[in-house]
Amino acid sequence: xxxxxxxxxxxxxxKSEPFLSESQRKAKQSLKEEGLPSKQLEEWRITxxxxxxxxxxxxxxxxxxxxxxxxxxxxxxxxxxxxxxxEILSEDEIxxxxxxxFDGNNNLLNIFNQAINNDIIGLKVKSTNTINLDLTISNLxxxxxxxxxxxxxxxxxxxxxxxxxxxxILSAHSxxxxxxxxxxxxxxxxxxxxxxxxxxxxxxxxxxQKENSNYSLITFQEGWYLSRLEKKIVQLDGKANTTIKSLxxxxxxxxxxxxTYVKFKGPNGSLNQLNKAIVEDESHYxxxxxxxxxxxxxxxxxxxLSKNLLLSSKGRIxxxxxxxxxxxxxxxxxxxxxxxxEENQIFYLQSRxxxxxxANSLLIKGFCxxxxxxxxxxxxxNFDLYEHLRNSK
Amino acid sequence: MTSKKIILEIKNLxxxxxxxxxxxxxxxxxxxxEIHAIMGRNGSxxxxxxxxxxxxxxxxxxxxxxxxxxxxxxxxxxxxxxxKGIFLGFQYPVEIxxxxxxxFLRVAVxxxxxxxxxxxxxxxxxxxxxxxxLDIVKMNKSFLDRAVNEGFSGGExxxxxxxxxxxxxxxxSILDETDSGLDIDALxxxxxxxxxxxxxxxxxxxxxxxxxxxxxxxxxxxxxxENGKIIKTGGxxxxxxxxxSGYEAIQNESKIS
Numbered sequence: 284x285x286x287x288x289x290x291x292x293x294x295x296x297x298k299s300e301p302f303l304s305e306s307q308r309k310a311k312q313s314l315k316e317e318g319l320p321s322k323q324l325e326e327w328r329i330t331x332x333x334x335x336x337x338x339x340x341x342x343x344x345x346x347x348x349x350x351x352x353x354x355x356x357x358x359x360x361x362x363x364x365x366x367x368x369x370e371i372l373s374e375d376e377i378x379x380x381x382x383x384x385f386d387g388n389n390n391l392l393n394i395f396n397q398a399i400n401n402d403i404i405g406l407k408v409k410s411t412n413t414i415n416l417d418l419t420i421s422n423l424x425x426x427x428x429x430x431x432x433x434x435x436x437x438x439x440x441x442x443x444x445x446x447x448x449x450x451x452i453l454s455a456h457s458x459x460x461x462x463x464x465x466x467x468x469x470x471x472x473x474x475x476x477x478x479x480x481x482x483x484x485x486x487x488x489x490x491x492q493k494e495n496s497n498y499s500l501i502t503f504q505e506g507w508y509l510s511r512l513e514k515k516i517v518q519l520d521g522k523a524n525t526t527i528k529s530l531x532x533x534x535x536x537x538x539x540x541x542x543t544y545v546k547f548k549g550p551n552g553s554l555n556q557l558n559k560a561i562v563e564d565e566s567h568y569x570x571x572x573x574x575x576x577x578x579x580x581x582x583x584x585x586x587x588l589s590k591n592l593l594l595s596s597k598g599r600i601x602x603x604x605x606x607x608x609x610x611x612x613x614x615x616x617x618x619x620x621x622x623x624x625e626e627n628q629i630f631y632l633q634s635r636x637x638x639x640x641x642a643n644s645l646l647i648k649g650f651c652x653x654x655x656x657x658x659x660x661x662x663x664x665n666f667d668l669y670e671h672l673r674n675s676k
Numbered sequence: 677m678t679s680k681k682i683i684l685e686i687k688n689l690x691x692x693x694x695x696x697x698x699x700x701x702x703x704x705x706x707x708x709x710e711i712h713a714i715m716g717r718n719g720s721x722x723x724x725x726x727x728x729x730x731x732x733x734x735x736x737x738x739x740x741x742x743x744x745x746x747x748x749x750x751x752x753x754x755x756x757x758x759x760k761g762i763f764l765g766f767q768y769p770v771e772i773x774x775x776x777x778x779x780f781l782r783v784a785v786x787x788x789x790x791x792x793x794x795x796x797x798x799x800x801x802x803x804x805x806x807x808x809x810l811d812i813v814k815m816n817k818s819f820l821d822r823a824v825n826e827g828f829s830g831g832e833x834x835x836x837x838x839x840x841x842x843x844x845x846x847x848x849s850i851l852d853e854t855d856s857g858l859d860i861d862a863l864x865x866x867x868x869x870x871x872x873x874x875x876x877x878x879x880x881x882x883x884x885x886x887x888x889x890x891x892x893x894x895x896x897x898x899x900x901x902e903n904g905k906i907i908k909t910g911g912x913x914x915x916x917x918x919x920x921s922g923y924e925a926i927q928n929e930s931k932i933s
Contacts (some may be wrong), residue, residue, distance in 0.1 A: 403916065628736065631770035633754035634730050634763075634778070635840060636787035649774030649823070656774075 287507055289319050292339055299675045300401040302374040306381065310397035317391055327391075329569050329601050330537050334509035338455045338483050341401060341427040349559040368414055372405030372433060376640060378392035380405070380463055392487045392513055408434065413441040418583040428430040432460040436496075444472045445659065450482030450507060450645050461489045464496035464523075470479040473658045478507035490516040494525040494549075499525075501657050504539055505532040514543045515669040521549025521580055527556040532565035533598070540569035547580035550610075554585040559654055561647065562591065562598035573605040574615065582611045589619040680707040682746065683848050683879040684729070685897055689740035691728050698724045700904035701740070706848070709876040713890055714883045715798070715915060716901035717923050722883045723767055726850045730764035731757045744848065758784075759791035763846035765837040767853040767883075772824035777836070780824045781806060781843055788844050809842045812869045830857035831866075838869040849873070850881045855889040867892030887919045 284292075293314050299307045320327040320335060365501040372380070408414055422428035436442050448456055464470055476484055484507050492498055504510055516525055531539040545554050560568040568591065576583045589602045624646050632642035684706040691699040698721050704711055716722050728735050729742060731754035742749050749757055772780065785805075797805060803820075809883050810817060813835040825833050841849055846902040851870065855863055870893055874880050884888060890898070890912065898914040899906045902923070907930040908914065918926060 412743075515786070625770075628770050628772055630732050630734075630754060631766065631772070632780075632784075634732075634758055634766075635784035636755050636758035638753070638755045638787075639784055641783065645775050646772065647782065649772055652774040 284319065284575065288535040289339070290315055292397060296398055297331050297343070297400045300403075302378065303400075303403070306378070306397055307400065310394045313394045314398050317394065320391055325573065326542065328524050329571075330540065331509060331567070332510065334483070334538065335485075335511075336428060338485070338509070341425060341453070341455050341483075344422065344426040344428040363392075368408065368410030368412070369416070370407045370409065372407055372435065376407070376435075377403065377405045377433060377527075378439060380435060380461060392485050392511065393459060393489070394455070395485065396429060396431060396457045396487065399427075399429040399457060401431045401457070401459075402589075403431045403433070405433040406435070408436045408440050408442045411439050411441065413443060415443045415445075417445045418448070419445070419447045420456070420458065422451055422454045424451045425453045425458065426451075427455040429457045431458070433463075434460070434470075435463045435466060436470055436631050436635070437585040438465045439467045440465070441469045442471070443659070444470060446472070447472045448476040448484065448486070450478035450484060452474075452578055453481045454479075455483035455485065457485045457491070459487045462491075462498070464492045464498055466493045467495045468493075469497040470499070472498070474500065474502040475658065476502070476504040476512070476655060477509070478505070478510065481508045482506070483508055484510040484512065486512045486527055487512070488512070488514045490514075490525075491527065492516065492518045494522045497524045497526075500527045500529075501654060502527075502529040503531075503538075503655060503658060504529075504541075504542070505534070507537055507539060509535075510539045512539075512541050514541070516544070517546045517548060518552040518583045519548055519585065521552040523552055525552070525554045525556075527554070527558070528657065529558050529655045530651055531560040532563075532651070533560065533568045534563045536565050538567040538569070540571070542569075543572040544575070545573070545585070546577075547583045547585075548576040548577070549579060550581045550583065552580060552585075553581075554582050554587070556585075556587040557654070558587070558589045559650065560589075560591045560600065561594060561650065562600050562632065563594045565595070565597040568601070570600075570604070570619075572603070572617075574617070576606070576610050576613055576615060578609045581610045583613045583615065584615070585615045587617040589617075590621070590650075591621045593621055593623060594647075630676040678929075680709060682706070683708050683710075684881075685743040686725075686729075687741045689725075689728070689742065690694070690738040691724065691735050691740075692738055693724070693735050697738070698735070698904050699728070702901075702905055704879060704899070706879045708847075708879055710896045711874060711880045711882065711893060712784045713895040713915060714881060714901055714906075715885065715918060720901040721860070721904040722901050723852050724904075726764055726852045726881070726883055729757075729848075729850055730754055730762060755787065758844070758846075759788055761788075761845075761847035763841050763844055765834075765841060765849065765854050766849040767804060767856065769825045769828075769833040769837055771826045771828075773826050773883070775824050777822055777824050778803070778806065778820040781840065784840065786841050789813065794802045806843065809839060812842045812872055814839045814865050815839055823853075831859065831862035834858060834862070834866055835869075838866055838873075842873055844853060847877070848879050850883070852883045853885065854882070855884055855886065863889065864892060869892070887915045890915050900926055900930075902930075 293311050340553045420430050477599050533539045558570050562568045574585050600621050602619040604619050606615055629642045686704040689699050689702040694740050714722050782802045815835055900908040
């Protein structure tokens with residue numbers, strides 16, 4: 284696809300609901316100005332752009348997308364009939380929280396999502412008792428499904444959010460979730476994205492945290508032909524806690540990417556980030572993580588670790604941890620490792636009667652469990668993450 | 677009196693790592709019911725010998741044979757040796773992040789039970805069984821739910837090794853510096869565990885620097901290793917002599933002889 288075709292594609296996009304038309308217009312305009320991503324752009328340099336272009340040829344789902352919502356592990360409920368603890372955001376509120384573009388330059392996926400007429404759900408959590416919310420998003424074969432979720436968690440409120448995104452054959456998701464944590468609020472966010480043959484995922488997780496809020500994110504992804512998961516978290520006034528743990532398992536000729544951007548806009552904030560990936564066959568994994576600590580963010584404590592297992596000679600891993608620190612009184616660390624399974628660990632297990640294959644899978648399982656042990660799936664979910672992990676070897 | 681069964685027989689063993697010769701003609705015979713101590717300076721080849729018996733693939737055997745219960749084990753994988761009843765207690769037990777101790781122990785025990793033609797234990801049966809064994813090394817049940825050796829103190833790691841020995845019920849236990857890094861209380865717990873697990877039908881090899889372990893576990897034979905071979909063999913008194921006069925004296929003495 285060439286630039287002219289891309290412009291034509293943008294012009295042909297269906298109109299969104301009237302209250303979003305202005306933001307859609309702006310997004311389309313920006314998308315035209317940005318143009319197709321290219322290798323010249325630092326943040327797209329390593330990405331397989333041909334695969335991105337192929338997504339543009341997938342027809343956009345022409346009806347409202349199916350999203351099921353579950354609360355407190357009950358049966359699926361109608362979005363229009365929510366309990367008092369959760370309310371639907373009004374159009375005005377959605378506009379207030381929506382479309383304020385983020386700090387940082389890399390906004391293409393965000394604009395892309397806004398330019399397409401998407402299914403949008405806005406929710407406000409108002410309960411100080413912990414709310415369990417499940418959101419499952421799946422799509423049909425050979426369709427590009429755009430979805431967007433905005434969640435506002437009010438002061439002192441707590442939310443356990445499980446998001447499951449499933450991909451069908453030859454499909455693509457353009458998904459954006461924005462979470463706004465007010466003061467003293469807590470969100471435990473599990474994001475599980477499982478693709479099928481030749482399915483694609485363009486996902487953005489945007490989080491804004493007020494003072495004394497706690498945001499913990501665990502992501503798991505596997506099975507996507509192209510997956511680009513961008514996580515952008517801003518501590519608006521500092522003095523908040525952020526935890527990010529993620530695991531990606533890449534196989535066959537898949538390309539999976541995790542891009543993270545964390546910015547502290549005030550002092551005394553903390554970040555604990557562990558990013559893991561396993562690469563098999565001829566797959567490719569990209570981790571690109573930036574932590575930004577401006578002058579105002581004194582006493583920030585941030586650590587970022589990228590640990591990768593490369594299990595085949597034809598697999599590729601790019602890991603790019605970055606710290607941009609202006610403040611002078613901070614404790615920040617980052618590190619990255621790419622390794623194979625450790626010979627001494629394999630020998631230790633073998634010396635206990637465990638054969639090499641079993642030893643390998645125990646070690647791989649152990650590598651995964653540091654992340655996946657913390658993911659809570661509801662019982663009636665029709666797939667089992669553990670099975671996925673077990674079958675992944 | 678019937679003669680004792682030979683558990684381990686090493687004949688003129690030469691071995692190397694990355695073309696560097698470490699073992700220079702080791703000869704050793706260990707019968708059932710016996711406890712042997714191998715002492716020697718750092719780099720004398722003690723740990724290498726123990727790892728070669730357990731089958732560590734990073735070493736190459738250049739010459740010589742290792743027989744375990746009359747079978748040459750050179751071509752056996754480490755897990756096959758373990759399943760036949762050879763146990764190596766590691767000097768530095770390896771950490772396996774993410775793998776729960778109890779899951780690891782169950783897989784290990786079931787591999788051994790398969791070889792012994794015993795039925796495999798399910799999760800519940802195993803939990804019950806393992807709890808009985810915890811007392812041998814005075815270990816708290818909570819250790820079972822932690823990742824293998826991860827964040828364990830030196831003493832806890834060594835106790836975990838002896839717990840594995842208790843669970844796997846080996847015929848030949850080789851304990852590589854199990855006493856290093858232990859305070860006197862932990863040393864006693866570990867030593868009493870080893871004593872409880874040793875029997876007339878089993879053989880134990882202790883690799884150690886210090887005589888203090890041998891106050892707790894009485895060896896039948898003490899061997900001194902130097903430059904990749906056993907230069908002197910004696911009884912318990914050899915360890916005492918060593919402590920008093922040092923390796924230098926024994927090395928000189930063996931050169932003269």
